[in-house]
Amino acid sequence: MKPPSDPQKTNPNKPCPERSRMGQFQIQRLSKLFLAFTFLCPGYNLAMQTWTIQKLLNWVTEYLTGKGIDSPRLSAELLLSHVLALKRIDLYTQFDKPVAKQQLDILHDLVKRAGEQEPIPYLVGKTEFYSLELNVTPDCMIPRPETELLVERAIEFLRNRPDRNSTMGNTLQKESISNGARPGTQFVCDLCTGCGCIAVAIAKNYPDARIIATDICDAALAVAAGNVEKHQLKDRITLLCGDLFDPIVPQLDVDKLVPDSARGFDLIVCNPPYVSTAEYENLDKNVKDYEPKVALFAGVDGLDIYRRVIEKADQFLKPDAALMLEIGYAQGPAVRELLEQTGAFPEIKIEKDLHNNDRIAIAKKQKRLDMER
Ligand SMILES: C[S@@+](CC[C@H](N)C(=O)[O-])C[C@H]1O[C@@H](n2cnc3c(N)ncnc32)[C@H](O)[C@@H]1O
Numbered sequence: 016m017k018p019p020s021d022p023q024k025t026n027p028n029k030p031c032p033e034r035s036r037m038g039q040f041q042i043q044r045l046s047k048l049f050l051a052f053t054f055l056c057p058g059y060n061l062a063m064q065t066w067t068i069q070k071l072l073n074w075v076t077e078y079l080t081g082k083g084i085d086s087p088r089l090s091a092e093l094l095l096s097h098v099l100a101l102k103r104i105d106l107y108t109q110f111d112k113p114v115a116k117q118q119l120d121i122l123h124d125l126v127k128r129a130g131e132q133e134p135i136p137y138l139v140g141k142t143e144f145y146s147l148e149l150n151v152t153p154d155c156m157i158p159r160p161e162t163e164l165l166v167e168r169a170i171e172f173l174r175n176r177p178d179r180n181s182t183m184g185n186t187l188q189k190e191s192i193s194n195g196a197r198p199g200t201q202f203v204c205d206l207c208t209g210c211g212c213i214a215v216a217i218a219k220n221y222p223d224a225r226i227i228a229t230d231i232c233d234a235a236l237a238v239a240a241g242n243v244e245k246h247q248l249k250d251r252i253t254l255l256c257g258d259l260f261d262p263i264v265p266q267l268d269v270d271k272l273v274p275d276s277a278r279g280f281d282l283i284v285c286n287p288p289y290v291s292t293a294e295y296e297n298l299d300k301n302v303k304d305y306e307p308k309v310a311l312f313a314g315v316d317g318l319d320i321y322r323r324v325i326e327k328a329d330q331f332l333k334p335d336a337a338l339m340l341e342i343g344y345a346q347g348p349a350v351r352e353l354l355e356q357t358g359a360f361p362e363i364k365i366e367k368d369l370h371n372n373d374r375i376a377i378a379k380k381q382k383r384l385d386m387e388r
Pocket residue numbers: 155156157158159162206207208209210211212213229230231232235257258259286287288289309310311
């Protein structure tokens with residue numbers, strides 16, 4: 016039997032399916048290159064192209080994919096919705112809308128920076144945490160979804176304290192007392208608050224929480240102040256600048272704020288810096304080059320801040336209160352040991368996250384005897 020003849024050899028004019036596919040592929044590649052070129056050279060671009068939202072979304076997604084950026088489509092949507100001041104959903108309802116030159120220029124700059132690994136939340140000035148929109152700047156760390164577990168446990172703890180629930184339901188007791196706090200109010204301390212994400216999320220979801228939040232970095236606290244204001248929590252969150260507990264002198268702030276015979280906080284939460292020297296060197300570029308070192312690095316073994324918080328926490332907690340710490344993926348045993356060494360926490364739990372990494376340490380103090388009765 017004769018082998019099938021090569022159509023290109025027998026009839027050079029007959030189109031070869033393989034070749035035409037190749038041709039199409041080349042044309043597509045050339046058109047993408049052209050788009051890339053025109054987008055990256057805005058002057059030329061604007062004369063030659065009408066960029067619709069759809070075209071931009073597709074192109075930016077592809078550009079960020081090529082640069083190895085995480086979640087490229089979402090990133091493209093966030094950048095575009097920021098530049099166009101549209102909700103993400105509206106990008107899809109206005110797919111064919113042409114984008115103006117001025118906005119293209121802004122987008123062009125942001126996309127290039129995103130391609131160089133600059134985090135999207137810094138580029139757009141905001142992020143979402145615990146379903147809340149929060150402002151962020153390079154002065155504060157970008158809140159991570161993993162930290163939502165700490166918020167979840169904190170809210171559960173506050174809601175489930177039996178003695179508090181009984182007073183919270185009693186409207187007669189809800190009249191204000193000298194410092195403006197109501198009976199049933201629970202006092203929370205958020206150390207290392209950064210942009211205030213933990214404090215804001217707790218306050219938003221537990222209306223009877225009064226919170227003191229501290230951070231060593233003034234600029235980060237300015238961002239936190241913006242978030243407190245944005246969520247109308249100024250009357251319930253007090254921001255103080257300083258080293259861990261230093262700005263909270265028990266005889267001053269806590270006594271003024273906590274009208275309870277057992278002075279102290281009901282709950283201390285803290286997501287401190289916890290990256291070790293070795294880990295710091297190996298951080299991804301988008302973290303190491305952009306997020307503040309003071310928010311990440313905590314000494315040779317990454318435990319410096321835990322040691323200092325755990326050593327002092329007991330004196331700032333009521334007898335039946337708790338300390339909750341976010342911890343690094345393998346820091347559970349070391350943090351547990353630090354907590355045990357204090358002898359102040361009979362109940363210690365290390366909880367893992369969805370990825371099976373150590374994520375939070377929960378340490379509860381002795382229950383009050385009158386509560387047992
Ligand atoms: C890991 S970030 C956490 C920020 C925020 N709580 C969150 O969960 O996204 C740690 C924060 O601790 C602050 N910090 C570092 N050392 C501190 C110290 N000695 N005292 C108070 N805050 C400190 C940093 O400025 C940074 O805002």
